[in-house]
Amino acid sequence: MKFFTWLRNLLLLIAATIAHLNASADDGYRLWLKYDRIRNEATRTAYSNSFRYIAISGSSDILNNAAKELQTGLTAMTGKEIPVVKAPVKNQNGIILTISAGDDASGDGYSIQMQGANTVISAAKDAGVLYGSFALLRHLQQHLPVEKAAGQSSPKIQLRMLNHWDNPEGTIERGYAGGSLWKWYELPETVDPRYTDYARANASIGINGTVVNNVNASARFLTAEYLHKVAALAGVFRKYGIKTYLSIHFAAPKTLGGLKTSDPLDPEVRKWWTEKTKEIYSIIPDFGGFLVKANSEGEPGPQDYGRTHADGANMLAEALAPFKGVVIWRAFVYKADPKADRFKAAYEEFVPLDGKFAKNVIVQVKNGPIDFQPREPFSPLFGNMPQTPLGIEFQLTQEYLGFATHWVYEAPIFKECLDADTYVKGKGSTVARIVDGSLHDYPLTCMAGVANTGSDRNWTGNPMAQANWYAFGRFAWDHTLTAEAIAQEWTQLSLTTETKSVATISNMMLRSRDIYVDYNTPLGLSRPWTGSHYAPEPWQNRSSRPDWTAIYYHRADSLGLGFDRTADGSNALAQYRPEVRRTWDNAETCPLPYLFWFHHIPWSKKLSSGRNLWDELCHRFYTGADSVLWMQKQWAAVKTSIDPDIHADITGRLIKQHKEAIWWRDAWLLYLQTFSKQPIPAIYPKPERTLEEVKNTVNIYLMR
Ligand code: GCV
Numbered sequence: 001m002k003f004f005t006w007l008r009n010l011l012l013l014i015a016a017t018i019a020h021l022n023a024s025a026d027d028g029y030r031l032w033l034k035y036d037r038i039r040n041e042a043t044r045t046a047y048s049n050s051f052r053y054i055a056i057s058g059s060s061d062i063l064n065n066a067a068k069e070l071q072t073g074l075t076a077m078t079g080k081e082i083p084v085v086k087a088p089v090k091n092q093n094g095i096i097l098t099i100s101a102g103d104d105a106s107g108d109g110y111s112i113q114m115q116g117a118n119t120v121i122s123a124a125k126d127a128g129v130l131y132g133s134f135a136l137l138r139h140l141q142q143h144l145p146v147e148k149a150a151g152q153s154s155p156k157i158q159l160r161m162l163n164h165w166d167n168p169e170g171t172i173e174r175g176y177a178g179g180s181l182w183k184w185y186e187l188p189e190t191v192d193p194r195y196t197d198y199a200r201a202n203a204s205i206g207i208n209g210t211v212v213n214n215v216n217a218s219a220r221f222l223t224a225e226y227l228h229k230v231a232a233l234a235g236v237f238r239k240y241g242i243k244t245y246l247s248i249h250f251a252a253p254k255t256l257g258g259l260k261t262s263d264p265l266d267p268e269v270r271k272w273w274t275e276k277t278k279e280i281y282s283i284i285p286d287f288g289g290f291l292v293k294a295n296s297e298g299e300p301g302p303q304d305y306g307r308t309h310a311d312g313a314n315m316l317a318e319a320l321a322p323f324k325g326v327v328i329w330r331a332f333v334y335k336a337d338p339k340a341d342r343f344k345a346a347y348e349e350f351v352p353l354d355g356k357f358a359k360n361v362i363v364q365v366k367n368g369p370i371d372f373q374p375r376e377p378f379s380p381l382f383g384n385m386p387q388t389p390l391g392i393e394f395q396l397t398q399e400y401l402g403f404a405t406h407w408v409y410e411a412p413i414f415k416e417c418l419d420a421d422t423y424v425k426g427k428g429s430t431v432a433r434i435v436d437g438s439l440h441d442y443p444l445t446c447m448a449g450v451a452n453t454g455s456d457r458n459w460t461g462n463p464m465a466q467a468n469w470y471a472f473g474r475f476a477w478d479h480t481l482t483a484e485a486i487a488q489e490w491t492q493l494s495l496t497t498e499t500k501s502v503a504t505i506s507n508m509m510l511r512s513r514d515i516y517v518d519y520n521t522p523l524g525l526s527r528p529w530t531g532s533h534y535a536p537e538p539w540q541n542r543s544s545r546p547d548w549t550a551i552y553y554h555r556a557d558s559l560g561l562g563f564d565r566t567a568d569g570s571n572a573l574a575q576y577r578p579e580v581r582r583t584w585d586n587a588e589t590c591p592l593p594y595l596f597w598f599h600h601i602p603w604s605k606k607l608s609s610g611r612n613l614w615d616e617l618c619h620r621f622y623t624g625a626d627s628v629l630w631m632q633k634q635w636a637a638v639k640t641s642i643d644p645d646i647h648a649d650i651t652g653r654l655i656k657q658h659k660e661a662i663w664w665r666d667a668w669l670l671y672l673q674t675f676s677k678q679p680i681p682a683i684y685p686k687p688e689r690t691l692e693e694v695k696n697t698v699n700i701y702l703m704r
Pocket of ligand 1: 165173215216
């Protein structure tokens with residue numbers, strides 16, 4: 001070979017290697033829509049032969065986007081350009097997208113059928129075709145045989161929504177992935193292309209609604225200026241079947257409208273909301289409705305005027321009804337009463353209002369009675385408002401789950417709650433069947449997730465947290481899926497299709513929540529922190545209100561630990577049906593994960609595990625922290641199957657997670673030891689810090 005030919009080939013090889021390295025460096029932006037080229041030639045060829053074109057009959061933004069997504073995905077996966085055409089091509093295999101009024105799939109559902117050599121995606125609505133297209137892509141990204149994609153699927157929940165807690169100045173309450181995605185100062189003139197990728201990601205998992213602003217709402221969002229900004233977002237979202245909603249500030253008639261009151265029964269106030277709603281629909285014709293946090297944590301509400309939640313919600317419902325808009329009224333309420341049990345508050349305020357809400361109102365209930373703790377029993381409101389559609393609110397952002405540092409796959413939290421049996425109509429009356437409307441024939445159904453997205457390039461800060469967004473959407477579509485199946489699916493779409501690594505990673509995902517609970521809040525402990533919701537402060541005993549201290553929740557004293565919610569204590573257990581109560585109200589038989597939620601247990605009490613309480617606590621905290629080392633090892637073992645950037649990112653986070661797990665463990669155990677007066681068993685290494693030293697690290701963490 002001549003020298004110059006040799007040199008040219010060498011340079012070409014170097015250039016190709018650099019290009020490959022760049023192409024394979026993964027910043028996480030593409031989420032689970034990566035569409036990496038399929039390496040297995042047989043699969044690639046099979047797909048290329050099956051999909052030579054995409055035909056769409058009819059035209060709409062949503063249908064066009066379905067075709068575009070299939071084109072992008074298939075072209076990237078097969079390496080062959082696939083044209084979008086108007087009609088099926090004779091004697092060629094392709095994908096046919098079609099609207100069919102008689103389609104059996106209901107609501108937003110779709111069916112995928114093999115007709116001869118063609119793959120037909122049909123639905124009654126164009127959004128259904130979009131969901132079917134994403135389902136096919138999901139299937140192919142897992143490299144499965146084409147014909148196995150055939151089937152039908154309809155969502156079990158009508159409103160599958162993200163709730164963003166985003167503020168007008170660009171911050172996010174409890175957001176850990178950078179600032180807000182919404183660039184309010186640029187909108188509506190500049191529309192970031194990222195909004196389209198946000199909409200694609202949501203549509204790909206069936207999410208069809210988004211509340212763009214914080215429930216601690218600024219009235220600014222109701223000004224014409226902001227409504228036009230929101231309209232620009234809605235313009236992008238609707239092309240992916242997503243409706244836009246707003247959180248509203250209940251006192252807006254006063255603060256924005258200049259009225260003397262915001263009393264929901266005042267005619268002027270009602271008129272103000274009617275006019276404002278008309279204005280909103282004139283700017284955003286397919287606006288979804290209002291999300292409301294009222295008389296909660298200092299937010300204004302109808303009770304400021306001696307009115308009820310139903311009075312407030314119904315006033316808004318009346319304004320929205322002509323436009324088929326809905327009111328989503330949150331049940332997250334509790335009062336600063338030192339004698340009360342916060343656990344009982346939502347039930348006490350809302351159950352008496354059952355049946356009093358207008359038809360277009362949904363009451364949105366957090367999964368547990370307190371506030372998105374790492375483990376909570378299901379909220380006793382579920383099942384106790386048969387005449388009021390109850391939606392469920394999960395939290396995707398990891399407010400109490402280690403922010404973006406700790407790896408916690410949340411699907412088991414969602415599933416645990418959805419599968420919980422309320423027994424309200426006998427065995428099998430699960431929370432899922434209440435929320436999907438089948439138990440009480442609710443005309444409206446809703447599942448909401450408090451978003452974990454932000455301006456970070458990879459959307460969620462910790463790349464593993466993308467799985468929580470994904471799992472939420474998949475459950476909102478079909479709550480009968482399992483946390484395990486979703487973990488495997490997400491891993492294949494997002495990280496690797498290598499079989500052993502998929503098994504390793506999904507196993508880590510499934511165990512991650514219990515590991516976190518063990519070193520953070522084992523046996524049903526909760527809220528050992530103040531405002532930070534991160535640094536351990538089980539000793540924290542001062543605040544403007546008792547239920548904002550840590551000691552209010554764990555009730556440690558010289559006798560024992562835990563909150564007595566039996567008939568001898570706050571009797572919160574009375575809010576559940578006897579069958580549920582029975583599993584929890586006996587300290588001898590109460591499952592250990594819920595122990596301190598319902599019982600004050602003596603330090604030396606022997607538990608069902610065979611250990612006494614103090615030893616069990618030590619066992620949990622130490623095992624939990626050690627298990628993070630296990631996670632590190634498992635993660636190291638999959639290194640060759642994972643993009644190097646993502647692998648390095650998570651490796652770093654796991655190192656930090658282990659340090660913080662020890663921080664949590666030591667803070668709790670050293671503090672609780674001042675009550676238990678028992679030694680840490682000799683099998684465990686002694687904490688390297690004293691209680692005072694740990695307190696000091698927390699003070700530094702909290703320093704302004
Ligand atoms: C948006 C918790 C959070 C608050 C949040 C509130 C809510 O208390 O700490 O940040 O406020 O829940 O859900 O309204």
